[in-house]
Amino acid sequence: SGVMSRSGCLCTYDQPCWPSAAVFSQLESQLSQPLIYPRPTASPCYPPSHPSGNCTDVITNFNDGNWRASRPGSLELANFETYMFPNGTIDACFLNTTITGKCGQGSVPVIGVDARSVADIQAAITFAVEHNLKLVVKNTGHDFIGRSTARGAFVVWTHNMKNITYDAAFVPQGVPGETYEAITLGAGVQWREAYLAANEHGRMMVGGVSAGASIGAAGGWLTGGGHSVLLSPSYGLGVDNALEISVVLSTGEYLITNEYQNSDLFWALRGGGGSTYGIVTSVTYRTYPAVPFKVWSYQANTTNSSVLPELFEGLLRYQTQFTDEGLGGFGGITNQGITFLYFGPNMTNETLTRTTQPWLNFVQSLAPYGVVSSSETYDFTWTYVIDQFLYNNGPSGGGYVLVTSRMLSRDTLANHTSQIAQALMNCSASFNTVAGGRVSQFGADSAGLNPAWRKAVIEAVCAASWDEDTPSSGIRDTIQQFRGWIQAIHDAAPNDCAYLNEASPFEIDWQKAFFGAHYARLKSIKDKYDPYRLPSSFSDKDFDCLVLIDVLHKLVEQRGSLTLCHHHPAPCRRRVPSSSLISLTFPGLIAFVYSYHVRNPRPIPAVASWCSDSHRPRHALPPSLGVGDRIGEGDCELVLDVLPPDLAEVAFEKMRKEVAWNVMYHRGGEVPRLVAVEGEVAADGSFPIYRHPADESPALRPFSPTVSLIREHVQQVLDHPVNHVLIQHYRSGGDYISEHSDKTIDIVRESKVVNVSLGAQRIMTLRMKRDSAPNAGQGGVPRPSQKIPLPHNSMFVLGLETNAKWLHAINHDKRPIQHKSPEEQFMNGERISLTFRHIGTFLSGDESRIYGQGTKGKTHEDARPVVNGTEEAAKLLEAFGKENQQSEFDWDAVYGEGSDVLHFTLRDG
Numbered sequence: 001s002g003v004m005s006r007s008g009c010l011c012t013y014d015q016p017c018w019p020s021a022a023v024f025s026q027l028e029s030q031l032s033q034p035l036i037y038p039r040p041t042a043s044p045c046y047p048p049s050h051p052s053g054n055c056t057d058v059i060t061n062f063n064d065g066n067w068r069a070s071r072p073g074s075l076e077l078a079n080f081e082t083y084m085f086p087n088g089t090i091d092a093c094f095l096n097t098t099i100t101g102k103c104g105q106g107s108v109p110v111i112g113v114d115a116r117s118v119a120d121i122q123a124a125i126t127f128a129v130e131h132n133l134k135l136v137v138k139n140t141g142h143d144f145i146g147r148s149t150a151r152g153a154f155v156v157w158t159h160n161m162k163n164i165t166y167d168a169a170f171v172p173q174g175v176p177g178e179t180y181e182a183i184t185l186g187a188g189v190q191w192r193e194a195y196l197a198a199n200e201h202g203r204m205m206v207g208g209v210s211a212g213a214s215i216g217a218a219g220g221w222l223t224g225g226g227h228s229v230l231l232s233p234s235y236g237l238g239v240d241n242a243l244e245i246s247v248v249l250s251t252g253e254y255l256i257t258n259e260y261q262n263s264d265l266f267w268a269l270r271g272g273g274g275s276t277y278g279i280v281t282s283v284t285y286r287t288y289p290a291v292p293f294k295v296w297s298y299q300a301n302t303t304n305s306s307v308l309p310e311l312f313e314g315l316l317r318y319q320t321q322f323t324d325e326g327l328g329g330f331g332g333i334t335n336q337g338i339t340f341l342y343f344g345p346n347m348t349n350e351t352l353t354r355t356t357q358p359w360l361n362f363v364q365s366l367a368p369y370g371v372v373s374s375s376e377t378y379d380f381t382w383t384y385v386i387d388q389f390l391y392n393n394g395p396s397g398g399g400y401v402l403v404t405s406r407m408l409s410r411d412t413l414a415n416h417t418s419q420i421a422q423a424l425m426n427c428s429a430s431f432n433t434v435a436g437g438r439v440s441q442f443g444a445d446s447a448g449l450n451p452a453w454r455k456a457v458i459e460a461v462c463a464a465s466w467d468e469d470t471p472s473s474g475i476r477d478t479i480q481q482f483r484g485w486i487q488a489i490h491d492a493a494p495n496d497c498a499y500l501n502e503a504s505p506f507e508i509d510w511q512k513a514f515f516g517a518h519y520a521r522l523k524s525i526k527d528k529y530d531p532y533r534l535p536s537s538f539s540d541k542d543f544d545c546l547v548l549i550d551v552l553h554k555l556v557e558q559r560g561s562l563t564l565c566h567h568h569p570a571p572c573r574r575r576v577p578s579s580s581l582i583s584l585t586f587p588g589l590i591a592f593v594y595s596y597h598v599r600n601p602r603p604i605p606a607v608a609s610w611c612s613d614s615h616r617p618r619h620a621l622p623p624s625l626g627v628g629d630r631i632g633e634g635d636c637e638l639v640l641d642v643l644p645p646d647l648a649e650v651a652f653e654k655m656r657k658e659v660a661w662n663v664m665y666h667r668g669g670e671v672p673r674l675v676a677v678e679g680e681v682a683a684d685g686s687f688p689i690y691r692h693p694a695d696e697s698p699a700l701r702p703f704s705p706t707v708s709l710i711r712e713h714v715q716q717v718l719d720h721p722v723n724h725v726l727i728q729h730y731r732s733g734g735d736y737i738s739e740h741s742d743k744t745i746d747i748v749r750e751s752k753v754v755n756v757s758l759g760a761q762r763i764m765t766l767r768m769k770r771d772s773a774p775n776a777g778q779g780g781v782p783r784p785s786q787k788i789p790l791p792h793n794s795m796f797v798l799g800l801e802t803n804a805k806w807l808h809a810i811n812h813d814k815r816p817i818q819h820k821s822p823e824e825q826f827m828n829g830e831r832i833s834l835t836f837r838h839i840g841t842f843l844s845g846d847e848s849r850i851y852g853q854g855t856k857g858k859t860h861e862d863a864r865p866v867v868n869g870t871e872e873a874a875k876l877l878e879a880f881g882k883e884n885q886q887s888e889f890d891w892d893a894v895y896g897e898g899s900d901v902l903h904f905t906l907r908d909g
């Protein structure tokens, strides 16, 4: 029987219909690359007893959206890698290896094609049709409904189709005479790559910015509409800027579509659904001359909750005017206020003032009710603006998240303000100001996109999330609450649409929400170009029988079989400020405001009033937080110029020679920096010992000459001595220290830990522990984070209260050198840090006996033999784990008794 007569469901790998290895190898012989066998993100960490791959790499990068985008088995949202059976059993490969102990394939496709060319895609799609395989197309895997993955499926991975062609006089095929300054992008090009390529010609493009702008530029982003917080209100959507789209159909045919040929398909592909009509192989977009930007950052806060609705309703009402003047951006609401960041391309001072003044006056009128606001504007180049998104390396993927979106219309914002405001406040919504303005000027039928988009002004987004170890019952409860929010938003704005790319499987009246009045026409175009799709109906029960997966297919799969854990991450995982965030400069603001974007509701802690930041040069890249700011719990401090200039100047090079640098190992891998330990050795040879969970620490040596001098200066600033130092050499931006809390069993209580920095400036990131954020326990709670740039010759004082409630890290910084500030380029990007501590635990000179604060024998006289390995070691490791996770860590209960462990494992000799 021919393919046209196929019926029944699509074949998955667990069925007898699945092709044999021999049959797959026939396919392989037609491809430019070997077949791929995707595995879930955390698979290198299994089996836990002897990890099969580089687990450290996985742990480090798990929340890095850009890293995830480059892996065939990784989805941006970790929940899409999992699979929930109807009975609630979850098949997954969790990062925490103790949850199930094994790595399940979940919803990650088992085999696929690493497509590099149209011919590869033709071979793959023909094979999938011939064998009736469940087929998914994955580019970066950023999809929020999970269309880029399916359990037991065959995947066409387009990530490596990286061709970029700039053409100053592009002529759409079949249309002589009409030229555009355009760029053609292969299906795998990501926005970051597209921006950089266009920028080389002084051009900008309408594109996405999430997750380090790692979203695919020529795939699902476009076919779902493609919005841009930077440019859409001034230049339209992705669908308004595509000039030509090339596609391989399920028949294997390759078509070039534009306004003049295959124009019905060109119309449908622009907003009518992802992977629905074929596999897109390239897109040509218009470009625009790069222009200067006005950037407007704004925040209003209050502890008077009764005034919040009025504040938020006002914000909603003003959006229409903002977008019509060309402002795009994003922001969020919490139970403490609102915050947003807007971008005005080529905007004059006059226009900005005219646009913002009525709003500023409005908020001023709320001042008597306790609303405190702050507004800053900046002038930036396009290059500078995109840099902030490209190289903002905060967490941006790997969450367990569901989102719903609503494109709020002019009518909704003007006439149903209080009802929609209430619905959005209930879920602490974030919003993207991505429509109105230019988007409203294109005809409702100019593209397959839901015509309701042309009436829309902003996209409101609510997100629900949960933790990796949440049981299916907890996930279902979360989804239940989430569906309540969707209902409330739907009821407040029944005629508005959803953004197909940032939506959930639970949208109400989804044909209308996703396709609106274009539904029937899109369906007929689907039938025309995808004849193998049998039967050709959009009805739920037929949907699993599509040749090409599309959003409806996914909806049915998820509703029908209750694979509820197919939901997604946030483009950027929330980092919500705790306190005086207001002295953030522009890059910090982007990180901060962006963090609101798509996240779980939770109140943020009180925000202090806006403090002016006039001592800093306005357009300099530096500090997010620094001298004089409230950092962490307020017990931290940044001290500049801690060493006299002559010492600061030579210290780095001297230490390079004087210090006995070591490679250290943890979990079987080298730690990504060089380390050395020095300390005060007593007359009897005993010395301080700082225990932490590394497999092996280097031997302590007496203070070397330069370190000794530095120690003296540190002690002058601190009100207590320090007797121990961990010295670390970050050889480049690639070296880092992952998020952790310092282990305090051996640190004298009430003392402080200090990090002296020499050489290149790096950023210390603080992130509040999960359990110290209010509302903790409701699942993936958005956590405050702060960035503290550590300049050369500075000293960061870490208070133990902050150490208890926050994690700290020096994240890697993979930006190319030319994107770094002079401070960051200093010493060729190398940094040395000296972590001085006051240690209260000591080891005898021969390392046979241990005594002091952290041990069972509290005084020198009571020194007891050291213990290596055994249950006592396991117990201490477990206590360290608790200290990393719990902010209300009960020191006395956990550490009070003491531990005599020196080495965690039994060793030879």
Ligand SMILES: O=C(O)CCC(=O)C(=O)O
Pocket: 726, 728, 737, 742, 755, 756, 808, 810, 833, 835
């Ligand atoms: O390099 C730094 O400044 C931080 C080092 C650190 O946090 C540590 O070693 O515990």
Ligand SMILES: [Fe+2]
Pocket: 740, 741, 742, 808
């Ligand atoms: Fe630390």
